[in-house]
Amino acid sequence: MSYLFPTYARWEVEPDMAEGSYIFGKDGKKYLDFTSGIGVCNLGHRPTVVQKAIANQLDRFWHVSNLFIQGEQEKAAELLAKGARMDLVFFANSGAEANEAAIKLARKATGRKKIITFTNSFHGRTFATMSATGQDKIKTGFGPMLETFIYLPFNDLQALKQSIDEDTAAVMLEIVQGEGGIHVGTDEFLHGVQQLCKEYEALFIIDEIQTGIGRTGKPFAFQHFHLSPDIVTSAKGLGNGLPIGAVIGKKELERVFGPGSHGSTFGGNPLSIAAAIATMETIFHEEFCQEVESISQYFLEKLTTSLQVFTEVKEIRNLGLMVGIETSIDLPMLLKELRENDLLALPAGTNVLRLLPPLTVTKAELNKAINILQTVIGKFSKAVV
Numbered sequence: 037m038s039y040l041f042p043t044y045a046r047w048e049v050e051p052d053m054a055e056g057s058y059i060f061g062k063d064g065k066k067y068l069d070f071t072s073g074i075g076v077c078n079l080g081h082r083p084t085v086v087q088k089a090i091a092n093q094l095d096r097f098w099h100v101s102n103l104f105i106q107g108e109q110e111k112a113a114e115l116l117a118k119g120a121r122m123d124l125v126f127f128a129n130s131g132a133e134a135n136e137a138a139i140k141l142a143r144k145a146t147g148r149k150k151i152i153t154f155t156n157s158f159h160g161r162t163f164a165t166m167s168a169t170g171q172d173k174i175k176t177g178f179g180p181m182l183e184t185f186i187y188l189p190f191n192d193l194q195a196l197k198q199s200i201d202e203d204t205a206a207v208m209l210e211i212v213q214g215e216g217g218i219h220v221g222t223d224e225f226l227h228g229v230q231q232l233c234k235e236y237e238a239l240f241i242i243d244e245i246q247t248g249i250g251r252t253g254k255p256f257a258f259q260h261f262h263l264s265p266d267i268v269t270s271a272k273g274l275g276n277g278l279p280i281g282a283v284i285g286k287k288e289l290e291r292v293f294g295p296g297s298h299g300s301t302f303g304g305n306p307l308s309i310a311a312a313i314a315t316m317e318t319i320f321h322e323e324f325c326q327e328v329e330s331i332s333q334y335f336l337e338k339l340t341t342s343l344q345v346f347t348e349v350k351e352i353r354n355l356g357l358m359v360g361i362e363t364s365i366d367l368p369m370l371l372k373e374l375r376e377n378d379l380l381a382l383p384a385g386t387n388v389l390r391l392l393p394p395l396t397v398t399k400a401e402l403n404k405a406i407n408i409l410q411t412v413i414g415k416f417s418k419a420v421v
């Protein structure tokens with residue numbers, strides 16, 4: 037009997053220890069981890085730089101409250117703001133909290149109600165972020181949702197042109213819809229959204245919770261498209277496993293989040309901040325990001341040549357090391373079989389196998405994963421030669 041609410045259909049694997057790209061199970065097995073704690077441990081498990089940073093902070097203090105000046109918080113905010121080429125940061129504890137704060141910021145800054153999001157988006161599980169999410173299955177049984185969220189088809193600029201108006205506070209999107217099935221925004225669509233936001237003086241919010249912190253080969257995915265959002269949200273990879281979320285905004289928004297307007301007891305916790313500084317200092321470098329881009333190209337090419345022969349593999353999509361394999365094979369069955377063959381992977385949408393290897397993954401590890409995928413998919417699918 038478990039005393040936990042059964043909100044997660046848990047896997048049969050119980051981790052004993054984790055290191056780099058591997059999780060060592062209590063069953064004695066060594067699993068190649070291409071989930072990275074759902075897009076969190078971008079530097080792999082227990083990277084030394086992050087571990088040392090947390091250990092140093094543990095010896096100093098691990099909570100004092102946001103009533104105090106904390107030099108490390110300032111440093112983390114500077115790294116994050118400069119990484120996004122933006123100005124101001126608010127620290128929260130999770131992705132949903134970061135998006136919640138972004139929604140509050142946009143409403144207050146504009147004095148408007150309507151927020152436009154997209155079908156298949158995912159923005160979190162709090163009331164506002166669940167309401168923002170464009171997937172019915174996330175909301176079932178919890179209604180009524182917060183009003184004034186409008187959901188439009190992703191990558192459909194025409195639909196946005198018809199919906200955006202003078203009461204629109206913000207348009208909010210993911211550059212790559214992660215939970216929704218690895219759908220990448222097109223250049224034309226993303227620039228069109230930015231342009232329409234400008235025209236209607238609505239704020240452009242980019243949710244980089246899954247795509248950010250180097251995952252796609254840039255500090256933030258919007259940088260591939262040279263966009264200039266008003267608000268960006270971050271979490272997941274930011275602390276490489278320690279809980280932290282952040283809202284990054286332009287200077288013009290400073291007056292909106294004045295003293296007493298928003299807050300969080302734990303937001304910007306010293307241990308999470310120490311982890312975030314070490315993580316950003318490692319990832320936010322040209323050479324590191326280029327390496328991610330180049331290894332992701334290698335992965336995609338090899339993956340495509342190895343898997344496109346299978347009739348049940350419909351499409352392979354990616355941006356950097358955020359990879360989706362659309363398949364007609366039953367997903368839970370496929371994921372279980374992969375685990376039995378020592379590869380941990382994730383679902384996305386209804387029919388997409390999602391791979392989020394650590395950004396530090398080696399070519400040998402990628403080859404190993406491809407071999408396992410070939411074997412397992414080959415069990416359920418014919419190969420056409």
Ligand SMILES: Cc1ncc(COP(=O)(O)O)c(C=O)c1O
Pocket residue numbers: 130131132133135158159160161210214215243244245246247271272
């Ligand atoms: C794009 C995106 N936004 C928001 C969230 C919510 O983050 P959290 O689970 O940390 O609240 C997620 C989590 O998967 C996400 O992928």
